[in-house]
Amino acid sequence: MAYLVFMDGTTFEGETFGAWEKCSSSLAAREVVFNTSMSGYQEMITDLSYAGQILVLTQPQIGNYGWHHEENEADKTRLQGLIVRELSQGEGSLHAEGSLEDYCQQHDVRGLKGVDTRALTRYLREFGTLPGVLTETREEGLDFWQKQKDSSNEHWVYRSTVKEVYEIPGSGPLIALLDFGAKRNILRSLQQRGYRIMVFPAGSTAEEVLRQRPRGLVLSNGPGDPSELPEVVDVVRQLYDKLPVLGICLGHQLLALAAGGETYKLPYGHRGGNHPVLDLRTGKATMTSQNHGYAVREDSLKGSGFEVAMRNLNDGTVEGMEHTTYPVISVQFHPEGAPGPEENSEIFNHFTKMVDENSLRKGRR
Numbered sequence: 001m002a003y004l005v006f007m008d009g010t011t012f013e014g015e016t017f018g019a020w021e022k023c024s025s026s027l028a029a030r031e032v033v034f035n036t037s038m039s040g041y042q043e044m045i046t047d048l049s050y051a052g053q054i055l056v057l058t059q060p061q062i063g064n065y066g067w068h069h070e071e072n073e074a075d076k077t078r079l080q081g082l083i084v085r086e087l088s089q090g091e092g093s094l095h096a097e098g099s100l101e102d103y104c105q106q107h108d109v110r111g112l113k114g115v116d117t118r119a120l121t122r123y124l125r126e127f128g129t130l131p132g133v134l135t136e137t138r139e140e141g142l143d144f145w146q147k148q149k150d151s152s153n154e155h156w157v158y159r160s161t162v163k164e165v166y167e168i169p170g171s172g173p174l175i176a177l178l179d180f181g182a183k184r185n186i187l188r189s190l191q192q193r194g195y196r197i198m199v200f201p202a203g204s205t206a207e208e209v210l211r212q213r214p215r216g217l218v219l220s221n222g223p224g225d226p227s228e229l230p231e232v233v234d235v236v237r238q239l240y241d242k243l244p245v246l247g248i249c250l251g252h253q254l255l256a257l258a259a260g261g262e263t264y265k266l267p268y269g270h271r272g273g274n275h276p277v278l279d280l281r282t283g284k285a286t287m288t289s290q291n292h293g294y295a296v297r298e299d300s301l302k303g304s305g306f307e308v309a310m311r312n313l314n315d316g317t318v319e320g321m322e323h324t325t326y327p328v329i330s331v332q333f334h335p336e337g338a339p340g341p342e343e344n345s346e347i348f349n350h351f352t353k354m355v356d357e358n359s360l361r362k363g364r365r
């Protein structure tokens with residue numbers, strides 16, 4: 001038996017799987033979030049935007065189709081815990097390279113199975129995203145809340161980004177990508193459009209990026225609170241009026257902050273594969289894949305140069321922005337979302353168009 005213990009003493013119990021032995025010394029409070037997608041556990045676990053969080057999957061049977069390395073969104077995970085109702089070994093999947101359980105064991109993810117994930121999700125919906133502690137004894141968890149605080153102050157972005165600049169070859173123009181924990185499918189979506197890509201660590205300066213003379217810039221997804229990254233916001237501020245930019249999720253939030261806007265924490269976030277979004281420019285609604293706990297405050301965009309271009313049809317929150325002067329667009333959701341829905345890949349085409357037009361204007365074709 002093991003437990004997820006919240007600060008108010010609320011406890012959910014289950015059985016352990018994954019890397020408990022390896023991790024047992026690092027008892028720490030982590031934000032507990034839930035995702036409602038019916039499939040895609042592999043993409044979620046390797047999505048670095050979940051760095052530092054404990055993820056609850058509401059789909060009641062997880063692991064059914066095993067593990068296929070090719071579908072990973074990163075070659076690492078920074079997930080601090082995984083909570084499921086029923087864990088399957090993926091026996092039915094003939095082509096799997098391993099099981100979800102093997103992956104968790106090898107990549108230091110603590111798992112808790114047999115949990116009443118419905119009750120847990122209802123609790124999180126009622127009280128909002130909260131930190132919880134995974135522990136083998138309930139007393140240890142309660143004790144933790146009495147004494148300890150998470151000791152590391154380093155933002156999770158710096159534990160998720162690449163260490164050094166690297167390049168992905170391509171025959172087309174150069175695109176710079178600021179990597180805050182980028183999902184592989186963002187890189188794939190750019191590669192499919194022929195771009196050469198230079199991936200920069202989160203701590204890069206604006207000069208380092210501009211020195212390479214990229215034709216466009218992508219600001220990736222990533223974990224944590226965007227307002228705790230003022231140094232990155234500064235860099236984004238120095239860049240977004242100089243070249244076409246596409247901001248995705250954390251990248252979108254950083255753009256808003258760079259332009260003088262504000263972000264805030266949503267009560268329990270948007271995490272799932274069926275969030276409806278309305279494009280205010282076309283009147284078209286699409287289903288989107290989402291994973292975020294923060295959002296851009298709409299009122300704060302007045303005078304920033306950004307206009308709200310998309311809105312969430314469930315709660316009306318800002319889902320996309322477009323700059324009125326510069327070729328800069330951003331989305332709060334994941335246009336590259338795997339395993340889908342795939343109807344938003346158009347956003348990458350929009351970015352491509354902005355890059356082409358800007359290059360033409362500047363005589364750089």
Ligand SMILES: NC(=O)CC[C@H](N)C(=O)O
Pocket residue numbers: 049220221222223224225226248249250251291292293294295
């Ligand atoms: N997927 C993301 O980039 C998430 C952005 C940010 N960490 C949030 O939770 O809102």
